[in-house]
Amino acid sequence: MAKIHLNNIAHSYQPNPNGPDDYALKSMEHIWEDGKTYALLGPSGCGKTTLLNIISGLLTPSEGHVLFGDDDVTSLPTEERNIAQVFQFPVIYDTMSVRQNLAFPLKNRGESVEAINARVEEIASMLGLTDQLDSRALNLSSDAKQIISLGRGLVRDDVNAILFDEPLTMIDPHKKWLLRSKLKKLHQEFGFTMVYVTHDQTEAMTFADHVVVMKDGEILQVGTPKELFERPRHTFVGHFIGSPGMNFLPVSLEGNKAKFNGQTIKLNHDYSTDISDNIMLGIRPEYIAVTTPDNGGIIASVTNVEDLGKHKIVRMTIGDHTLSAIVPEETEISTNEVSISFTPENTLIYRNNLLIEKDK
Amino acid sequence: MTLTLNNINLSVDGEVYLSNVTASFKAGIFNTLLGPTLSGKTSLLRILAGLDAPDEGTVKFNNGDITNIPAKKRNIAFVYQQFINYPSFSVFDNIASPLKVAGVSKSEINGRVEKISSLLKIDTMLSRKPSELSGGQQQRVALARALVRNADIILLDEPLGNLDYKLREELRLELPKLFKETNSIVVYATTEPEEALMLGGNIALLSEGKVIQSGPTMDVYRRPQNIQSALTFSDPPINICAARSLEIANAHSIGIRPHHVKLKRRNTADIELNAHVTLSEITGSETFVHSLALDQQWTTAIHGVHHFNAGDEISLYLNPANFIPFDASGNTLAILESEGV
Amino acid sequence: MQKKLNQKAWFLVLPVFLLVAFSAIIPLMTVVNYSVQDSFGNNEFFWVGAEWFSEILNSERFHSALGRQLLFSAIILLIEIPLGIFIALKIPKQGWAVSLCLVLMALPLLIPWNVVGTIWQIFAREDIGLLGYVLAALDVDYNYTQNSTDAWITIIIMDVWHWTSLVVLLCYAGLSSIPDAYYQAAKIDGASRWATFRYIQLPKLKRVLLIAVLLRFMDSFMIYTEPFVVTGGGPGNATTFLSIDLVKMAIGQFDLGPAAAFSLIYFLIVLLLSWVFYTIMTANEGKTNQS
Numbered sequence: 001m002a003k004i005h006l007n008n009i010a011h012s013y014q015p016n017p018n019g020p021d022d023y024a025l026k027s028m029e030h031i032w033e034d035g036k037t038y039a040l041l042g043p044s045g046c047g048k049t050t051l052l053n054i055i056s057g058l059l060t061p062s063e064g065h066v067l068f069g070d071d072d073v074t075s076l077p078t079e080e081r082n083i084a085q086v087f088q089f090p091v092i093y094d095t096m097s098v099r100q101n102l103a104f105p106l107k108n109r110g111e112s113v114e115a116i117n118a119r120v121e122e123i124a125s126m127l128g129l130t131d132q133l134d135s136r137a138l139n140l141s142s143d144a145k146q147i148i149s150l151g152r153g154l155v156r157d158d159v160n161a162i163l164f165d166e167p168l169t170m171i172d173p174h175k176k177w178l179l180r181s182k183l184k185k186l187h188q189e190f191g192f193t194m195v196y197v198t199h200d201q202t203e204a205m206t207f208a209d210h211v212v213v214m215k216d217g218e219i220l221q222v223g224t225p226k227e228l229f230e231r232p233r234h235t236f237v238g239h240f241i242g243s244p245g246m247n248f249l250p251v252s253l254e255g256n257k258a259k260f261n262g263q264t265i266k267l268n269h270d271y272s273t274d275i276s277d278n279i280m281l282g283i284r285p286e287y288i289a290v291t292t293p294d295n296g297g298i299i300a301s302v303t304n305v306e307d308l309g310k311h312k313i314v315r316m317t318i319g320d321h322t323l324s325a326i327v328p329e330e331t332e333i334s335t336n337e338v339s340i341s342f343t344p345e346n347t348l349i350y351r352n353n354l355l356i357e358k359d360k
Numbered sequence: 361m362t363l364t365l366n367n368i369n370l371s372v373d374g375e376v377y378l379s380n381v382t383a384s385f386k387a388g389i390f391n392t393l394l395g396p397t398l399s400g401k402t403s404l405l406r407i408l409a410g411l412d413a414p415d416e417g418t419v420k421f422n423n424g425d426i427t428n429i430p431a432k433k434r435n436i437a438f439v440y441q442q443f444i445n446y447p448s449f450s451v452f453d454n455i456a457s458p459l460k461v462a463g464v465s466k467s468e469i470n471g472r473v474e475k476i477s478s479l480l481k482i483d484t485m486l487s488r489k490p491s492e493l494s495g496g497q498q499q500r501v502a503l504a505r506a507l508v509r510n511a512d513i514i515l516l517d518e519p520l521g522n523l524d525y526k527l528r529e530e531l532r533l534e535l536p537k538l539f540k541e542t543n544s545i546v547v548y549a550t551t552e553p554e555e556a557l558m559l560g561g562n563i564a565l566l567s568e569g570k571v572i573q574s575g576p577t578m579d580v581y582r583r584p585q586n587i588q589s590a591l592t593f594s595d596p597p598i599n600i601c602a603a604r605s606l607e608i609a610n611a612h613s614i615g616i617r618p619h620h621v622k623l624k625r626r627n628t629a630d631i632e633l634n635a636h637v638t639l640s641e642i643t644g645s646e647t648f649v650h651s652l653a654l655d656q657q658w659t660t661a662i663h664g665v666h667h668f669n670a671g672d673e674i675s676l677y678l679n680p681a682n683f684i685p686f687d688a689s690g691n692t693l694a695i696l697e698s699e700g701v
Numbered sequence: 702m703q704k705k706l707n708q709k710a711w712f713l714v715l716p717v718f719l720l721v722a723f724s725a726i727i728p729l730m731t732v733v734n735y736s737v738q739d740s741f742g743n744n745e746f747f748w749v750g751a752e753w754f755s756e757i758l759n760s761e762r763f764h765s766a767l768g769r770q771l772l773f774s775a776i777i778l779l780i781e782i783p784l785g786i787f788i789a790l791k792i793p794k795q796g797w798a799v800s801l802c803l804v805l806m807a808l809p810l811l812i813p814w815n816v817v818g819t820i821w822q823i824f825a826r827e828d829i830g831l832l833g834y835v836l837a838a839l840d841v842d843y844n845y846t847q848n849s850t851d852a853w854i855t856i857i858i859m860d861v862w863h864w865t866s867l868v869v870l871l872c873y874a875g876l877s878s879i880p881d882a883y884y885q886a887a888k889i890d891g892a893s894r895w896a897t898f899r900y901i902q903l904p905k906l907k908r909v910l911l912i913a914v915l916l917r918f919m920d921s922f923m924i925y926t927e928p929f930v931v932t933g934g935g936p937g938n939a940t941t942f943l944s945i946d947l948v949k950m951a952i953g954q955f956d957l958g959p960a961a962a963f964s965l966i967y968f969l970i971v972l973l974l975s976w977v978f979y980t981i982m983t984a985n986e987g988k989t990n991q992s
Contacts, residue, residue, distance in 0.1 A: 201525070244529065244645075
């Protein structure tokens with residue numbers, strides 16, 4: 001096991017790319033630390049699967065190097081990289097039993113029968129497959145098949161990393177969290193580096209210590225789930241994480257105040273006043289307090305209130321801009337106009353879509 | 361307009377798909393069918409559409425019996441989970457196709473397609489082919505085709521199931537508004553309780569081919585008639601605990617929704633439980649903490665992103681005011697707010 | 702409703718059913734009628750019962766034709782199925798070469814059968830045929846009109862040339878439907894080229910192979926036109942297959958009764974052997990579905 005270093009990687013599916021739009025993956029530098037769990041999160045077409053295939057060697061990047069520890073593996077084929085990968089659709093060998101499926105990667109590498117048997121038994125008991133070892137894999141349910149696919153990765157104790165490409169897509173929603181907790185447990189036991197590709201924020205944030213948010217072939221932010229929620233570094237991250245996502249309002253700045261639509265919003269920090277680029281204020285729906293209009297603050301008109309039982313989502317407009325706020329289930333919104341206020345420590349300022357970092 | 365199902369039964373090859381289903385759907389309000397996969401939602405929609413006929417029971421439309429009238433003679437539109445469009449037609453022709461079949465005049469077709477496509481925000485891509493659109497846009501085209509013809513009945517079978525969650529969020533917001541403007545009866549099938557809550561209107565809960573409760577969505581959510589109903593209309597799953605373990609005398613078991621299980625004391629009446637975390641799931645805006653207490657699994661939903669490790673010790677606080685008490689056969693008892701603990 | 706729907710569906714099948722009745726079942730019954738009677742011209746018939754059947758079943762001539770036929774089909778299947786799979790594996794998966802390969806492959810299938818026979822008949826002739834001439838020039842002792850081994854080799858090569866394409870096209874379609882993830886998983890599991898074929902491609906090809914084997918078996922077992930054009934069943938009776946023998950009997954000798962009995966026996970053998978192939982090849986699947 002070793003850390004995985006992507007050194008100035010870029011990839012284009014075209015032979016002679018002109019300009020950044022031709023790149024499925026724009027130039028990036030990233031290190032996957034040994035033994036950590038990562039999620040690659042982004043909308044479809046953002047390049048996350050391309051990135052995964054570059055790590056596993058199914059794809060050779062057009063530019064840059066892939067290093068496992070200190071070894072350059074850029075030109076090594078998949079089978080020599082010691083990588084395991086679990087795909088969106090469970091891949092099992094139809095004609096084999098569960099036992100033969102699990103033993104297959106070891107058999108291919110010419111290990112002894114005793115060693116194979118011992119290892120297969122061990123992995124099977126870990127995955128709860130012991131009872132099914134001798135039944136034909138073809139006959140099992142799709143979540144059991146996906147566990148077998150995972151087992152074929154785990155059975156090799158020398159793998160550098162286990163990669164997951166949207167592995168829970170085909171799994172019954174009610175069994176998803178069982179598999180998720182199984183994955184977490186396996187990680188605690190084995191300590192493999194794991195990289196998990198998904199477009200589902202719940203899956204990414206539940207699974208990973210570090211979430212890598214991608215869009216249009218670029219990494220926008222790498223952070224813990226908490227960082228992505230509290231301090232998204234890019235407006236897209238704020239919008240993409242959370243439902244509803246972060247609200248953004250165009251503002252002008254004056255010291256520790258933001259001016260919006262003729263109203264003033266208090267901020268926790270001073271911002272230099274010469275900032276004249278595209279300035280946005282970002283606030284999560286969770287950090288907007290909604291009260292009756294006589295309480296002062298910013299006045300907004302309510303367009304809709306969705307009662308989700310556990311809480312309500314208030315949809316509002318200020319001028320041409322829409323805003324969502326989450327309020328507790330017992331809050332009554334009876335008026336058309338409300339007064340809203342933002343918690344200053346959760347009010348963030350973005351310049352040209354990037355967060356202006358201030359120490360807390 | 362009203363669409364009524366009376367004592368509908370349907371079995372295929374000895375397996376019961378629908379059992380004694382009685383329900384009614386009105387125009388002008390969103391009707392949701394909520395139930396897990398294989399609970400009978402699609403079978404019910406197919407009967408409403410006239411694609412299947414029930415073994416027993418009647419389907420009535422405005423008091424006229426339509427049980428044996430085939431789909432093509434009912435004025436219905438059906439939207440599926442898969443994006444079904446004519447691949448060789450432009451978006452315009454896709455939306456206009458039901459009108460052309462009905463022989464509507466050219467000028468009226470143009471007017472109606474224009475109106476519906478701007479409502480669904482696809483008016484700028486009318487000349488493109490479906491394959492040049494994203495998944496969300498393709499489903500908008502299918503929705504537009506269903507809406508454009510002023511069908512008496514519009515049936516939607518998990519129409520957002522194949523979309524990324526951000527697109528789903530966007531369309532969920534728009535759908536009730538869109539259908540408010542039609543005079544059609546709208547029946548929307550979904551597996552997701554949260555989606556049902558967002559869409560509002562009326563709801564029928566389906567479980568194993570039976571309607572277990574129906575009525576205004578919020579009423580059904582707040583006052584489940586039985587354990588089955590509480591379990592079906594709850595995500596993450598509602599916590600069910602033996603009343604004895606919580607020292608409550610006059611009930612058999614207690615249901616308490618995950619967002620009512622707090623990690624901080626709010627009230628002097630709160631019951632405190634010591635628990636060990638098994639897993640925390642983070643959805644983006646919420647964290648679901650799964651933990652073990654009183655020898656059973658508990659789920660707590662809290663706002664924001666919070667980090668827990670498996671094995672962490674936490675305290676759960678339950679306010680008896682939020683308890684939903686059930687008797688031994690699983691029926692809901694009168695709320696026991698006043699009795700306290 | 703499910704039941705009502707099914708009943709309506711029967712009405713839709715009715716026209717086809719009637720058509721099949723007129724085109725297949727009624728002629729078949731005529732044959733059955735012939736097979737149990739003897740005729741002396743002038744439309745005089747009298748009942749002979751199972752006599753023709755026992756005569757055919759006990760005749761040396763039928764046995765040897767059947768033996769040749771079985772040998773021929775066995776050789777054809779053993780060559781065409783593996784060769785077809787092999788070629789299908791070698792056809793590229795994408796690019797301009799795909800359509801070129803597929804068109805080239807389809808060409809022999811588009812040629813009428815008697816033309817195929819004629820092409821090979823001329824091709825293999827020593828005096829004017831390219832193949833025969835070259836072989837003669839190389840001093841190879843080859844003459845398909847005199848030597849029965851040479852006649853067999855010619856007909857087998859001709860059939861392989863004519864029909865392997867069908868197996869190739871079926872297998873190619875089967876191979877293209879295997880998702881990429883399977884190949885990627887095999888790479889990650891370190892599977893060799895052979896293991897990938899044995900454990901992924903072959904199992905996924907099973908269904909199309911069943912169709913290919915059945916089609917090739919039935920066709921080769923009933924082959925008539927091509928060997929008739931090339932060798933006329935000779936030299937001697939060396940390439941007289943069941944169908945050629947049947948035509949000789951029915952039209953050459955005008956023995957309608959025995960010929961009818963022959964046809965029915967022939968038909969039952971094809972049916973029986975097809976069923977055997979089908980059962981063997983789907984045996985495993987049956988278990989799968991039940992469990």
